[in-house]
Amino acid sequence: MAQQFNLVVNGQSQAIQADPGTSLLTVLRENLGLTGSKYGCGEGQCGACTILLGGVARRACITPVSAAAGKPITTIEGLEQSGRLHPVQQAFLDAEAFQCAYCTSGMIMSSVALLRQNPHPTPAQIEQSLQGNICRCGTYPRIIEALQKVAKASQEHRS
Amino acid sequence: MSPPANKFAIEPERYEFHSPSLHQFALARRDFFKVLGSGIAVFATSKEAAPLQETAPGPRIQSPQLPKEITSWLHIGDDGTVTAFTGKVEVGQNARTSLTQSVADELRVPFSSVRMVMGDTELTPFDMGTFGSRTTPTMAPQLRRVAEAARTVLVETAAKQWNVPAAKLKAVDAKVTDPASGKSLTYAELARGKTLAQLLPDADPITSPSDWTIAGQPLPKVNARDLVTGKHQYTTDLRPENLLYARILRPPSFGATLASCDAKAASAMPDVVVVVDGNFVGAAAPTDAQSERAVASIRAQWNESPQKISDREIFDYLKRNASSDSDRHNDKQQKGSVAEGLSAAAHKLEAAYTVAYIAHAPLEPRAAVAEWNNGKMTVWTGTQRPFAVRTEVANALHIPESNVRVIVPDTGSAYGGKHTGDAAVEAARLAKSANRPVKLVWTREEEFTWAYFRPAGLVEVKSGLHADGKLTAWEFHNYHSGSSGIETPYDVPNQLVQYHSVPLILRCGSYRGLAATANHFARETHMDELARAANLDPLEFRLRNLSDPRLRAVLQAATQRFGWPGTKSKGGQGFGLAAGLEKGSYVATCAEVISDIKSSKLQVLRLVTAFECGAIINPNGLRNQVVGANIQGLGGALFESIQFENGRIKNPLFANYRVPRFRDLPVIEAVLLDRKDIPSAGAGETPIMAVAPAVGNALFDATGIRRRAMPLAPEA
Numbered sequence: 087m088a089q090q091f092n093l094v095v096n097g098q099s100q101a102i103q104a105d106p107g108t109s110l111l112t113v114l115r116e117n118l119g120l121t122g123s124k125y126g127c128g129e130g131q132c133g134a135c136t137i138l139l140g141g142v143a144r145r146a147c148i149t150p151v152s153a154a155a156g157k158p159i160t161t162i163e164g165l166e167q168s169g170r171l172h173p174v175q176q177a178f179l180d181a182e183a184f185q186c187a188y189c190t191s192g193m194i195m196s197s198v199a200l201l202r203q204n205p206h207p208t209p210a211q212i213e214q215s216l217q218g219n220i221c222r223c224g225t226y227p228r229i230i231e232a233l234q235k236v237a238k239a240s241q242e243h244r245s
Numbered sequence: 246m247s248p249p250a251n252k253f254a255i256e257p258e259r260y261e262f263h264s265p266s267l268h269q270f271a272l273a274r275r276d277f278f279k280v281l282g283s284g285i286a287v288f289a290t291s292k293e294a295a296p297l298q299e300t301a302p303g304p305r306i307q308s309p310q311l312p313k314e315i316t317s318w319l320h321i322g323d324d325g326t327v328t329a330f331t332g333k334v335e336v337g338q339n340a341r342t343s344l345t346q347s348v349a350d351e352l353r354v355p356f357s358s359v360r361m362v363m364g365d366t367e368l369t370p371f372d373m374g375t376f377g378s379r380t381t382p383t384m385a386p387q388l389r390r391v392a393e394a395a396r397t398v399l400v401e402t403a404a405k406q407w408n409v410p411a412a413k414l415k416a417v418d419a420k421v422t423d424p425a426s427g428k429s430l431t432y433a434e435l436a437r438g439k440t441l442a443q444l445l446p447d448a449d450p451i452t453s454p455s456d457w458t459i460a461g462q463p464l465p466k467v468n469a470r471d472l473v474t475g476k477h478q479y480t481t482d483l484r485p486e487n488l489l490y491a492r493i494l495r496p497p498s499f500g501a502t503l504a505s506c507d508a509k510a511a512s513a514m515p516d517v518v519v520v521v522d523g524n525f526v527g528a529a530a531p532t533d534a535q536s537e538r539a540v541a542s543i544r545a546q547w548n549e550s551p552q553k554i555s556d557r558e559i560f561d562y563l564k565r566n567a568s569s570d571s572d573r574h575n576d577k578q579q580k581g582s583v584a585e586g587l588s589a590a591a592h593k594l595e596a597a598y599t600v601a602y603i604a605h606a607p608l609e610p611r612a613a614v615a616e617w618n619n620g621k622m623t624v625w626t627g628t629q630r631p632f633a634v635r636t637e638v639a640n641a642l643h644i645p646e647s648n649v650r651v652i653v654p655d656t657g658s659a660y661g662g663k664h665t666g667d668a669a670v671e672a673a674r675l676a677k678s679a680n681r682p683v684k685l686v687w688t689r690e691e692e693f694t695w696a697y698f699r700p701a702g703l704v705e706v707k708s709g710l711h712a713d714g715k716l717t718a719w720e721f722h723n724y725h726s727g728s729s730g731i732e733t734p735y736d737v738p739n740q741l742v743q744y745h746s747v748p749l750i751l752r753c754g755s756y757r758g759l760a761a762t763a764n765h766f767a768r769e770t771h772m773d774e775l776a777r778a779a780n781l782d783p784l785e786f787r788l789r790n791l792s793d794p795r796l797r798a799v800l801q802a803a804t805q806r807f808g809w810p811g812t813k814s815k816g817g818q819g820f821g822l823a824a825g826l827e828k829g830s831y832v833a834t835c836a837e838v839i840s841d842i843k844s845s846k847l848q849v850l851r852l853v854t855a856f857e858c859g860a861i862i863n864p865n866g867l868r869n870q871v872v873g874a875n876i877q878g879l880g881g882a883l884f885e886s887i888q889f890e891n892g893r894i895k896n897p898l899f900a901n902y903r904v905p906r907f908r909d910l911p912v913i914e915a916v917l918l919d920r921k922d923i924p925s926a927g928a929g930e931t932p933i934m935a936v937a938p939a940v941g942n943a944l945f946d947a948t949g950i951r952r953r954a955m956p957l958a959p960e961a
Contacts (some may be wrong), residue, residue: 105534112533116490121482122475124657126608127689131899134608162475175473182465185869186337187472188608188657194473213907220899222608222658223337224876225869226910 091155095120096164102151110154111135111146114161122162122191126220133219136192136199137161143199145218162191165198173239174198177232185223193219197233206237284322284436285402287395287443317370317387319348319395325419325433327352327359329388332372333380334364334629336659338929339866340380342467343460346862347385350459351392351452354419354432361467364631364653374630376661376755378828378927381862385925389451398443402435454860454921461921463865468655479657480612480627481686488614489518489529491675491685492536494543495695496524498892499751500550511539518679519543529675529683552892554750556701560599563703563724567745576728576744583707586718586739590709592778597705598767600726600955601886602698602751606904609657610692611668614684615676622649622677626669627656634666641670642677649673660877661755662696693897698887699756702726704767709739714779716790721768727760730827730934733768735790751889757874758930761827762881762937766955769823769938773945783822783942784809793826795857795920799833800824802916803855807835817841819947823938829926830858834875834935837911838943842950847958849879849909849940855916856932859923871915871932878936880905884956 088103095118102117109128114120114137123146126134130148137146138160165172171179174197184190193216200207200215207215212230221229320328329348335341341361349356362368364375372384396416403421404411407428415422422429454461471477496503506526508519517530517539528539554562568576587593613626622642628634631651639646651669668685676683687695702725709718719737728744744760776786784804791797803809804822811820817839824833837851856871884903888895896902915932937955945951952958 108534115482116484116532119484120475121478121484124479124609125481125686126610127899129689129898129900132608132689166474171470171473178473179465179469182469182865182869184466184469184472185339185873186608186656186658187477188337188479190472191475213910216907220608220904220906222606222660222877222904223869224873224905226876226905226907227872227913228869230907230910 091151093151093155093159094157095159096161097158104151106150106152108151109147110137110139110144110149110151110159113151114146120161120163124188124191126188126192131218131220132189132192133196133216134189134192136195136219138195138199141199141202143196160195162195165194172198173236174201174232177236178229181228181232181235183225183228183232185225189219189221193221193229197229197236201233201236201240205240207233209234284320285395285398285439285441285443286318286320287391287398288318317384317391319352319388319391321395321399321432321436323433323437325358325431325436327354327432328362329359329392330362330369331384331388332364332366332369332632333384334375334631334653335655336375336627336629336663337656338380338870339466339863340375340384341655342464342866343381343862344385344388345467346460346462346464348388348392350457351389352396353416356459356464358419365650366631366635366652367650371632374633374664376629376664378830378930381858381925381927382829385862386451393451394443398441399432399435402439403430406430454925457860460862461860462863464863466866478654479609480614480625480654481609481657481684483614483625483654483684485614485616485682487681489531489675489679489681489683490533490536491527491529491672491683492533492540493671493685493691494526494540494545495691496547498549499552500892501547502550504546504548506546507544510542514539514542518675520675520678522674525671525674527671527675529679549892555890556601556886556888559602559701559750560703562750563701563747566747567724568747576746578732578742579740581739583718583720583739583741586737587707587709589711590717591712592710592775593708594710594771594774594778595705595707596771596774596953597703598763598770598953599704600702600763600766602701602753602889603756603881603885604693604698604887604902605660605662605696605756606693606899606902607658607660607662610687610689611663611696612684612686613666613669613672614682615669615672616682617673617677617680620644620648622673623652624649624666624669624673625652625654626666626672627659627663628653628666628669629659629661629663630665633664634669637666638670638673642673660757661699661759664755665697667695689899690897693887693902694894697752697754699759699881700726700753702760702763704763706767706771708771708775710775710779714781714786714789716775723760723764723767726763729759730761730764730825734793734796734826735772735787736792737790751887757877758827758933761825761930761934762878763955765823765825765934766937766941769825769935770941770951770953773821773823773938773942774951782810787824795831796824796826796833798918799831799855799857802918803833803835803853806855806914806916807851807853809835811837815839817947819943819945821939821942821944821946823935823942825931825934827931827934830856830928830931832856832931832935834939836936836939836943838940838947840944840947842948845958845960847883847944849883849911851912851914852936852939853914853916854932854935855918856928857918857920858926858928858931860921860925861917861919862925864917864919867917867928868915870928871917872913874930874932875913875915875936876905876910878933879909879911879940881955882937882940883909883958886956886959
């Protein structure tokens with residue numbers, strides 16, 4: 087039966103009613119109207135639904151809402167700050183690292199999570215980290231290129 | 246340029262298998278029409294179409310009354326906004342951007358001032374569909390012609406106003422100017438207050454590629470910002486008021502029919518709508534969880550029909566059940582005598598090649614939102630054929646087509662997989678009963694099972710070669726996969742090329758490049774085998790038998806960039822190449838692989854693909870398409886394969902249907918040849934064709950093992 091859960095999504099507290107087993111993806115999309123996170127497979131295999139839960143990349147489609155309650159959740163909608171794109175979003179845009187772009191939200195969220203842990207990943211580390219994200223259009227090389235640009239920019243920023 | 250002497254035509258669209266729609270339903274009728282605003286409107290039409298007169302002010306364009314011959318139209322509003330209308334759709338191939346470029350270029354307005362309305366059966370002209378790489382060669386020139394006509398109307402309007410000859414005026418940057426007097430009027434000023442509808446004059450000259458200013462540029466994708474912020478709304482993201490979420494109860498196997506169905510428990514659930522109609526069983530509820538529970542509670546008995554063929558017997562089946570000569574005479578093309586060619590040959594070769602069924606697996610599954618309102622059905626759905634889906638929905642619900650509107654939001658990819666309206670029909674059926682909007686998103690398992698597949702195929706080749714390395718005979722039979730790319734581009738005096746249709750086992754349909762991949766895999770693998778038999782370098786062998794200058798050019802471009810023939814520096818390394826042409830564009834791919842015979846491991850290290858499709862409209866988008874097609878092609882080349890038995894798909898999940906991922910990435914280089922002297926051809930499909938044979942040939946070079954089946958490394 088439906089229960090109340092308190093979710094902290096993109097910095098805002100939200101009380102929602104859902105069955106405890108309902109996926110976080112369904113709650114984000116149906117209850118909260120945050121449709122940027124996509125359904126691609128429901129089996130945690132394609133990464134289109136990737137969000138950050140407590141700062142870590144998670145597949146929202148296989149995360150029960152009960153496991154997400156109380157922890158900070160960041161979705162693609164939460165990356166842009168006062169009209170300014172997150173550097174990863176900007177890099178995807180600059181490299182045009184998409185075709186149909188259905189995978190893009192998930193790709194960007196996985197990338198953001200990776201760069202938080204490892205600001206200067208090698209191409210091999212990028213591949214490893216994004217292995218769970220499918221782009222059926224095959225735009226992988228541009229995604230790697232976009233991430234490397236973000237990493238390089240942050241290095242230059244520091245030095 | 247004259248075509249090569251050995252060219253002959255084979256019916257091009259045979260690969261469009263028309264698998265029957267899954268459902269049929271019952272009901273009513275009602276008329277509708279939709280209106281465009283005022284300004285200047287121009288229509289592109291064929292010579293036979295009835296001309297439209299200049300009209301009185303006020304609403305005037307009623308799409309059901311427009312002749313079907315109209316292929317595109319364009320509207321310049323009071324504020325100067327240009328809206329171009331086309332029935333084509335955007336599925337990631339970048340048509341929205343490239344068509345916008347063509348319109349802006351021809352109309353002489355900034356790229357950003359053009360809005361493209363696409364794939365809406367009420368607003369856009371009739372269109373067969375977005376497939377066969379036809380958007381660029383057909384729709385881009387049509388939109389250019391309509392834009393050119395609009396420019397003429399604007400110039401003539403200014404000429405009349407200034408009382409000067411139109412020929413003295415110039416149209417640049419959304420303005421008409423008179424260089425003599427220095428006067429100028431913006432398009433917005435010229436369109437203001439007008440309700441002028443102009444029929445396109447026949448055979449307007451359009452701007453030649455060498456004079457393009459906006460087309461030909463690597464402009465960024467339209468709406469790109471919404472794609473990185475998650476704002477773009479795909480069909481799956483639409484949430485109209487009062488929305489119900491739908492689930493369908495699927496039969497246990499293909500061909501099963503509903504024997505009995507007890508849906509009382511589901512129907513008794515609050516706010517749940519259940520429909521049982523023919524073999525269709527579905528439910529819709531205010532949440533997805535509720536509709537899932539409702540469907541789970543339905544007790545259905547199915548009569549399963551025996552499905553004897555599995556993926557193990559499929560190729561035997563195809564050979565045994567192939568059509569004979571008399572069935573499909575048009576599919577047989579012959580010249581000279583293969584028997585004579587073979588008797589004159591120094592080397593003879595005979596081999597068979599197979600290609601497995603594969604799935605499109607678009608990341609956005611089939612989905613639809615349907616709304617039933619006052620006897621009219623509106624369906625938003627990701628399809629490549631909105632007008633065909635309108636027909637499907639109308640037929641299924643037994644309502645007139647004029648009471649159905651299909652709208653295609655820019656879609657999460659298709660690859661030839663979204664020609665049908667299955668999800669649209671299902672959502673519409675539920676919405677009509679519920680009298681509320683219904684959204685249906687197929688699960689990944691439904692997508693892998695109830696969509697359709699790229700057909701499996703068997704190709705048998707028999708060939709003969711002169712001692713000097715010239716082909717003397719070529720016999721080529723394709724069973725089931727189709728006739729795209731079936732003709733050999735090589736010069737062979739004696740040929741027999743035939744496509745044999747076979748009754749469907751699995752539901753089949755189009756796929757990016759469709760049979761061109763199977764036919765190129767067979768032909769280009771066989772050419773490699775022949776080169777080895779004649780002890781000739783595979784490139785030298787091809788060039789010796791090839792007069793088509795465009796194909797020679799891509800072969801030379803790819804091999805040059807690749808560094809053909811390459812030098813092996815480590816064990817297990819191998820190099821291969823393949824080439825071909827299809828749908829007016831040309832491709833050559835070189836592959837470098839590394840393979841360990843003992844572990845059967847095959848890794849593709851590098852792909853170099855040269856591609857030529859005439860004048861390039863957007864090199865940025867084209868590069869994305871070419872590289873993407875190469876990567877998608879690797880899936881079918883290496884490991885993608887649908888396994889089935891007893892009318893069930895055995896690997897209907899991403900967990901067991903492997904698609905290319907980051908770790909499968911080789912180094913990929915795309916060499917784009919821009920031919921401004923040749924009209925633009927489509928580019929969505931052809932770049933996928935040469936990947937599999939190039940990789941297979943490289944595998945042979947690495948190991949001496951010849952694989953004649955796609956996928957090449959299913960165990961990898």
